[in-house]
Amino acid sequence: MSVGRPPATMTEIAAALGVSSATVSNALSGKGRVSAELSAKIRQAAEELGYVPSHAARALRTGRTGVIGLVLPDISNPLFPQIAQAIEQAAAAAGYGVLIADSRGETAQQTAAIGRLIERGVDGMIVVPRRGSRIGDIGTPVAIIDSPSTPGNTVSSDHWEGGMQMGRHFASLGHDKVLLIAQSRESNVQNDRIGGLKAGLGDDICCETLWVEDLEASQGAGSAFGLADRVADGFTGFAAVYDLLALRALTELQRDGIDVPLQASVSGFDDLVWSSVVIPSITTLRQNLSTIAECAVEALGHAIADSETLSGTSIAGRPNCERVPMMLVARHSTGPASGSVVSASVNARKDSG
Amino acid sequence: MSVGRPPATMTEIAAALGVSSATVSNALSGKGRVSAELSAKIRQAAEELGYVPSHAARALRTGRTGVIGLVLPDISNPLFPQIAQAIEQAAAAAGYGVLIADSRGETAQQTAAIGRLIERGVDGMIVVPRRGSRIGDIGTPVAIIDSPSTPGNTVSSDHWEGGMQMGRHFASLGHDKVLLIAQSRESNVQNDRIGGLKAGLGDDICCETLWVEDLEASQGAGSAFGLADRVADGFTGFAAVYDLLALRALTELQRDGIDVPLQASVSGFDDLVWSSVVIPSITTLRQNLSTIAECAVEALGHAIADSETLSGTSIAGRPNCERVPMMLVARHSTGPASGSVVSASVNARKDSG
DNA sequence: CCAAGGTGATTAATCGTTTAATCAAGCATA
DNA sequence: TATGCTTGATTAAACGATTAATCACCTTGG
Numbered sequence: 001m002s003v004g005r006p007p008a009t010m011t012e013i014a015a016a017l018g019v020s021s022a023t024v025s026n027a028l029s030g031k032g033r034v035s036a037e038l039s040a041k042i043r044q045a046a047e048e049l050g051y052v053p054s055h056a057a058r059a060l061r062t063g064r065t066g067v068i069g070l071v072l073p074d075i076s077n078p079l080f081p082q083i084a085q086a087i088e089q090a091a092a093a094a095g096y097g098v099l100i101a102d103s104r105g106e107t108a109q110q111t112a113a114i115g116r117l118i119e120r121g122v123d124g125m126i127v128v129p130r131r132g133s134r135i136g137d138i139g140t141p142v143a144i145i146d147s148p149s150t151p152g153n154t155v156s157s158d159h160w161e162g163g164m165q166m167g168r169h170f171a172s173l174g175h176d177k178v179l180l181i182a183q184s185r186e187s188n189v190q191n192d193r194i195g196g197l198k199a200g201l202g203d204d205i206c207c208e209t210l211w212v213e214d215l216e217a218s219q220g221a222g223s224a225f226g227l228a229d230r231v232a233d234g235f236t237g238f239a240a241v242y243d244l245l246a247l248r249a250l251t252e253l254q255r256d257g258i259d260v261p262l263q264a265s266v267s268g269f270d271d272l273v274w275s276s277v278v279i280p281s282i283t284t285l286r287q288n289l290s291t292i293a294e295c296a297v298e299a300l301g302h303a304i305a306d307s308e309t310l311s312g313t314s315i316a317g318r319p320n321c322e323r324v325p326m327m328l329v330a331r332h333s334t335g336p337a338s339g340s341v342v343s344a345s346v347n348a349r350k351d352s353g
Numbered sequence: 354m355s356v357g358r359p360p361a362t363m364t365e366i367a368a369a370l371g372v373s374s375a376t377v378s379n380a381l382s383g384k385g386r387v388s389a390e391l392s393a394k395i396r397q398a399a400e401e402l403g404y405v406p407s408h409a410a411r412a413l414r415t416g417r418t419g420v421i422g423l424v425l426p427d428i429s430n431p432l433f434p435q436i437a438q439a440i441e442q443a444a445a446a447a448g449y450g451v452l453i454a455d456s457r458g459e460t461a462q463q464t465a466a467i468g469r470l471i472e473r474g475v476d477g478m479i480v481v482p483r484r485g486s487r488i489g490d491i492g493t494p495v496a497i498i499d500s501p502s503t504p505g506n507t508v509s510s511d512h513w514e515g516g517m518q519m520g521r522h523f524a525s526l527g528h529d530k531v532l533l534i535a536q537s538r539e540s541n542v543q544n545d546r547i548g549g550l551k552a553g554l555g556d557d558i559c560c561e562t563l564w565v566e567d568l569e570a571s572q573g574a575g576s577a578f579g580l581a582d583r584v585a586d587g588f589t590g591f592a593a594v595y596d597l598l599a600l601r602a603l604t605e606l607q608r609d610g611i612d613v614p615l616q617a618s619v620s621g622f623d624d625l626v627w628s629s630v631v632i633p634s635i636t637t638l639r640q641n642l643s644t645i646a647e648c649a650v651e652a653l654g655h656a657i658a659d660s661e662t663l664s665g666t667s668i669a670g671r672p673n674c675e676r677v678p679m680m681l682v683a684r685h686s687t688g689p690a691s692g693s694v695v696s697a698s699v700n701a702r703k704d705s706g
Numbered sequence: 707c708c709a710a711g712g713t714g715a716t717t718a719a720t721c722g723t724t725t726a727a728t729c730a731a732g733c734a735t736a
Numbered sequence: 737t738a739t740g741c742t743t744g745a746t747t748a749a750a751c752g753a754t755t756a757a758t759c760a761c762c763t764t765g766g
Contacts (some may be wrong), residue, residue, distance in 0.1 A: 009722055020746050025724060032725085033744055044487045053473050056418060057722035059409035060751045067452070067473075078626050081433045097452050097473050099420070102438045120450050121408050121418075158507040165646055224632065247600075251632040256605035273431055274597055274627065279577065362752055373716050378754060385755085386714055410752035413721045 007052035013045050020208035028053075059121065067097040068300060069117035069125035074105035077246065078272050079287075080128075083145070086230075086293035087126060094297050107133045114138060124300045124307075131187045141303035143296045144241055147188040148323050153303060155295045155321055157287045159269075160199075166267055167200015169328060170237045175265065175337040178237035179230055180209040181245045190241045193269060197239055211244065225249060228256040231264055234338040243268035243275050244353035246282050250333060261335030271329055280332035290326050295321035360405035366398050382408075412474065420450040421653060422470035422478035427458035431597065432640075432657045433481075433627050437496070439646035440479060447650050449476075460486045467491060477653045477660075484540045494656035496649045500541040501676050506656060508648040510640045512545035512622075513552075515679035518655055519638055520553020520621055522681060528618065528690040531590035532583055533562040534598045543594045546622060550592055565598065578602060581609040581619075589617055589690040596621035596628050599635055603686060614688030624682055633685035641677050648674035 010028075014021040019038070026032030026043040034042075059065040070087055072080055084100070091098045101117050103110035110130050115185030117125055124141035135144060144154045170178055176211075180197055182190045194209060201207055216223060227238065227249060238253075240246035250260055258264055260280055268275060271286035365379075367374040372391070379385030380395040381404075387395075398404075412418040415540050423440055425433055437453070444451045456463035463483050470478055475495035488497060497507045523531055533550055535543045547562060554560055569576060575629035580591065580602060593599035593607075599621030603613055611617055613633055621628060 010724095011722070021723080022725080022747080023745060025722095026745090029724085033742095035744060038744085052472055054413070054722050055472070056409055056412035057751090058724075060407070060413050060721090060753090061723045061725085063751080065409060070453075076429055078434070081431070081437075084434075084437070084453065085455050085457070088453055092469065097469075099450050100423075100437060100441055100453050102441045104438070104442075116445065116450075119405055119408070152667075187578075216591065222629065222634070244630060247627055248630050248632065251607065254604065255613075255632045257610075260608075274600055276575065277597060277601050279601065279608045363754095365754070374753080375717080375755075376715060379715090382754085386712095388714060391714085407752050410721090411754080413723090414752080414754045416721075 002028070008046075008049035009054070010051070013042065013049060013051060016043055016049065017029075017041060020300065064094060064123050065121045065302075067099050067120070067122050069099045069101055069114075069120075069122040069274075070099045071103060071110065071113050071117065071125055071127040073103050073110070073130040079158050079270050083128060083293070083313075086289040087296065089290065090297040092291040094301060096297070103130055105130070124304045126296050126300060131184055141300055141307050143300040143303065145292060145296055147192045149188040149192060150211060153299055155292055156323065157292060157326050158323035159326070160196040161187050161323070161326075162269065162285045163193040163196020163198075164200035165196075165326070165328045166239055167197045167202070169200075169267070169283070169330065169334065170206060170239060170265065171201055173237075173265065173334060173336050175237035176205050176238055177233075177235045178205060178207045179235050180207055180239050180241070181212065181225070181249060182209060183212045183245065185213070186209060193241045224252055227252050227264075227304045228258060231258055236264055237334075238264060240266070240268045242273045243270050243282060243284055246284070246333075247274065247278065250278065250280075250282065260333055262336050265334035267334055269326075276331065283331045283334040284329050285326045286329050287326055291324050295324065302311040342349055361399075361402035362407065363404070365547055366395065366402060366404060369402065370394060370398055374525050393662075404420065417476050418474045419448060419655075420452050420473070420475050421650075422452045422467075422473075422475040424454045424456060424463065424466050424470070424480040426456050426463070426483040428479055432623050435642050436481065436646070439642040440649065442643065443646040443650040447654060449650070456483055458483065477657045479649050479653060484537055492606055494653055496653040498645060498649055500539045500545050502545060505600075506652055508645055508652060508675065510645065510679050511676035512542050512679070513549040514676070515622065515638045515681075516546040516549020516551075517553035518679070518681045519592055519622075520550045520555070522620070522636070522683065522687065523592060523618065524554055524558060526590075526687060526689050528590035529558050530586075530588045531558060531560045532580075532588045533592050533594070534565065534578070534602060535562060535594040536565045536598065538564060538566070542651055546594045551626065577605055580605050581611060584611055584617055590687075591617060591619045593619070593621045596623050596625045596635060596637055599637070599686070600627065600631065603631065603633075603635065605615055613686055618687035618690070618693050620687055622679075629684065636684045636687040637682050639682050640677045640679055644674065644677050648677065 010021045010024045014024045022032070023034055023038070024042055027034045027039040028046060036087070056067060068091055070084065088098050099117060099120060099122060101113035103113050107130055110133060114125065118138070118140055120138070124143070126143045126145065127135055128145045129135055135142060142153060146156055147159050148154065148156050170192055178201060180194055182194055184190060197206060210225060215225070225248065238249050240249055246266050250266045253260055253264055253266065260266055266282065268282050270286040271284045274281040275284050361376045364374045366625060367377045375385070376387055377395055380387045380392040381399060408419060422439065425437070441451050452470060452473060452475060454466035456466045460483055463486060469491055471491070475493070477496070479496045479498060480488055481498045482488055488495060495506060495660070499507055499509055500512055501507065501509050523551065531554060533547055535547055537543060551560060563578060568578070580600065591602050593602055599619050603619045606613055606617055606619065613619055619635065621635050621637040624637045628635040628637050
């Protein structure tokens with residue numbers, strides 16, 4: 001609020017009180033030996049003079065900037081804002097600032113982005129790796145958010161178990177022919193989800209996987225999934241591996257005059273903004289991003305601490321939250337398979353949000 | 354790549370070459386007087402020793418951190434990733450790092466977020482203000498991304514002119530009863546878009562505005578827009594003020610068995626990820642975010658430079674890009690009004706992406 | 707031949723904090 | 737009374753880059 005005037009320094013506080021700047025530092029950090037009353041006086045003076053610590057000076061002296069980097073893959077991932085928000089939140093709570101770096105989809109850019117962060121002197125970084133890429137040892141503490149299948153200092157949702165929940169959801173609704181829709185075979189996350197879905201559906205349910213990358217390779221980008229034909233073939237369930245695919249499926253079915261959820265059920269993953277807003281609203285699995293962010297920041301904090309005592313380069317199998325559970329959000333895009341009879345209780349737990 | 358070993362300092366380079374550290378500084382920054390050959394040797398040595406400048410030391414000495422803050426409103430805005438990416442890109446090109454701060458939707462948080470950034474010593478910040486909030490004078494250079502209606506150091510798309518383009522698009526397709534769909538009366542951006550739409554539609558076309566906040570206040574959040582009734586009333590065009598509303602409208606129409614674009618046309622703003630993927634793909638207006646980001650960073654750079662020479666607090670009416678044009682992306686959700694006759698050329702410019 | 711001016715480099719102070727080392731008392735113990 | 741320990745504070749040296757001031761040397765011009 002007080003505009004223009006540069007913030008006071010420790011030296012100024014010291015001068016104002018006639019003590020040494022070391023004493024001020026000790027009082028404010030609570031580290032050295034300072035009498036209670038002097039300490040109180042110093043704190044008060046600091047308050048009155050509008051003292052703001054110089055992060056630059058502290059960083060220079062201690063070698064720690066109090067800033068962590070957040071490396072994100074291609075921006076097109078609509079889950080990114082939520083991740084970024086959760087990380088920023090958790091980092092701020094832990095006293096860190098968050099510097100962003102975008103890898104613009106390319107692996108080379110990912111490396112460059114990491115380099116830029118290191119040059120800026122971040123204490124560590126959190127990486128959401130680009131699909132199919134590995135983060136080598138970069139001489140800086142790192143925490144990775146990906147899938148539990150990724151080795152290393154990784155925090156993640158339990159995508160497999162989530163898939164299983166969704167598989168069971170379809171099973172309980174009486175579907176017996178379900179199409180799994182995924183984008184890329186390279187993605188650990190998608191593979192985990194697919195595996196879980198199959199496990200949840202069980203052996204009695206017929207399921208098949210549509211890989212969109214294959215489809216688009218042959219038919220061109222943005223081509224239709226041909227779901228109406230699938231419905232004609234007896235498919236009643238369409239479980240997509242993330243919400244964008246679910247939305248694509250939903251609108252295609254609707255366009256072709258197929259009623260969702262009466263004739264076909266559709267589900268996604270991630271609970272993106274629009275999922276609750278679309279009509280019918282989409283049944284999906286929500287990640288507990290705030291927990292993941294907290295875990296990632298905490299794990300990174302440990303890695304940073306370790307990298308100081310132990311020489312060498314961190315990365316411990318630290319986080320005990322390697323598999324954060326996901327939450328099924330049942331909404332209106334899934335319902336009993338047409339022609340099947342199910343207990344009413346299943347549908348009762350839908351919310352309207 | 355060289356792991357573990359701390360990066361070399363200027364002093365080390367100086368020692369290795371038997372010169373003074375000041376000379377190294379001069380050679381590397383090209384400022385003082387250094388002979389060409391010595392300068393070359395210094396550069397080479399720096400390269401070989403893997404010199405990485407200490408941002409902390411530089412910041413301490415010069416008072417500039419080379420970091421700018423990016424303050425974003427509620428994360429739920431799906432345009433955020435694109436903005437963040439564009440800013441990060443432009444900032445990196447200008448040699449700045451980007452520290453993010455999230456205002457979590459509340460104005461109080463916005464102020465707190467700004468405060469945190471200032472404490473971290475950012476040289477300036479770019480703010481995407483929360484709807485209806487003002488950014489006071491905060492004693493730090495600022496650039497704002499909002500609407501041209503916002504006073505101050507503002508960069509923005511020309512939402513009004515964009516609305517006009519879309520209005521004309523509907524007019525050229527022969528629609529004569531169009532429903533405008535908006536969320537909040539407080540939003541400068543939305544008001545601009547609405548104004549432009551009305552202007553573009555012209556006086557001959559009947560139009561009405563549906564304010565979703567009013568609807569939800571009376572009917573509860575997530576309630577349907579009741580568009581089928583509107584179609585029955587003769588509405589053939591539905592122009593939403595951003596893509597999320599357009600998507601909501603599209604799916605509601607589809608659910609009720611109304612064919613888009615045969616019986617009704619739907620459009621949005623912002624060209625979010627899903628807009629091109631949905632079936633039918635959504636006609637929308639794309640913002641030129643990279644230009645906006647470049648302008649914002651450049652304007653901020655000037656503001657920062659000014660704030661050093663001129664005492665007092667910056668904010669000049671600098672940017673000559675106060676109204677960056679938007680681009681109409683005609684896709685498959687809009688078409689000739691049912692029963693009207695239009696020239697074929699209009700539909701010809703659709704793309705399939 | 708001497709003063710003036712230019713060139714290429716060095717010296718040393720500075721930015722604001724942290725922290726190891728030191729110091730002056732005060733008080734208890736032997 | 738001399739010794740040792742504790743407490744509360746100070747001194748001073750870093751951290752690494754920037755930069756004004758200074759200096760030594762060499763070239764020119766008068």
